[in-house]
Amino acid sequence: MNKPHQPLRGLLAVATAMLGFVLSAGAQAQSVPADPAPKKVALIAAIGDRISIVRQKRQVGSHLEPYTRQHAQVDPQPLNNLVLKGLDDGFAQSAPDTQRIFLRWTPPAEEQRYLADGMNLAREQRMESMLVAHLRTLPEREQWDEIVAVLPKWYYTGVKGMGDKLAGVGIYIQPLASEVPDDLGGTEGMQSMSMVSTNNGDHDTATVDPKTGEKGNNSTFVAMFMYMQKITFDAKTLAVKSREVRRDNVKYYDPNSDALDVGKMFNTAVLAKGLSxxxxxxxxxxxxxxVIVSDLKEVPQPQPAPVKKP
Structure with missing residues (x-):
């Protein structure tokens, strides 16, 4: 832990002498306030032990969702370590004086089975309850100011061009282009219709080629996603001070690939790197x-007000 900065004794003597010269005789001496102690924040990640792999498919029937879903069980610590590194880098940029304490937590086997039995929102709620119960067992939190925890967040509806019912960390594959009917004209009384892609520059279809960095807009892609919630607790009482939900993704598309299936454009190494x-x-x-940076736009000069004739 970094000790609070203390002014050098010599500089303090000079400052006191200058203060006595400026103030009128009989004024009371003023003390130099010490720098406040750095804020102590404990960081903990429990993003889960599974990676979701969700693939879009054609809609068949109104009661069947247009996705296939798989879950790959993984060691949670590499993912949690990535989260902790991201949190630490964030504090280093925005609050470098903060003292960070890194925590690790792996639920016992019985609690992991309890989590596995939960579906979607229930799993999310169980994870938070188990984490709070674990934090209560840490007496050292009395020395901390805050605890920042990152947990998976389940979301029912699709956002930012993504599929429905995504949570935590995963890969979403969208092989079907978004299409709308296009009138090609035709003879009187008859019309010829075609389906055209809706790649129109929308942010929801913004893609990048991970091999070259080339950006594009494509409604077919392979996306790496992170749906999470950041919960800030008061370290001593464990009262929730704030919550923030993030639903981030990056969409990959290779315009030079010969693969007919967008899901086969990238190998495992590329996807693992993108997910990390x-x-x-x-x-x-x-x-x-x-931080959103927009293009500079020229602001037109205001027109002079018309002069009224007498």
Missing amino acids: EVVEKSARKAITGN
Whole structure:
């Protein structure tokens, strides 16, 4: 822990002498306030032990969702370490004087089975309850100011061009282009229709080629996503001070690929690297916030007011 900065004794003597010269005789001496102690924040990540792999499919029937879903069980610590690094980098940028304490937590086997039995929102709520119960067992939190925790967040509806019912960390594959009917004209009384892609520059279809960095707009893509919530607790009482939900993703598309299936454009190494980057970046932004830089636009000069004739 860094000790609070203390002014050098010699400089303090000079400052006191100058103060006595400026103030009138009989004025009371003023003390030099010490720098406040750095804020102590404990960081903990429990983003989960599964990576979701969700693939879009054609809608068949109104009661069947247009997705296939799989879950790959993984060691949670590498993912949690990425989150902790992102949080630490975020504090280093926005509040460098903060003292960070890194915590690790792996639920016992019985609690992990309890989590596995939960579906979606229930799993999310169980994870938070178990984390709070664990934090209550840490007596050292009496020395901390805040605890910042990152947990997976389940979201029912699709956002930012993504599929429905996503949570935590995962990969979403969208092989079907968004299409709308286009009138090609035709003879009188008859019309010829075609389906055209809706790649229109929308932010929801913004893609990047991970091999070259080339940006584009494509409604078919492979996306790495991180749906999380950041909860800030008062360290001593464990009262929730704030919550923030983030739903971040990066969409990959290779315009030079020969693969007919967008899901086969990228190998495992590329996807693993992209997933790691989005996890770390999302955690960092949870601390620093988003910075949106827009293009500069020329502001037209105001027109002079018309002169009224007498």
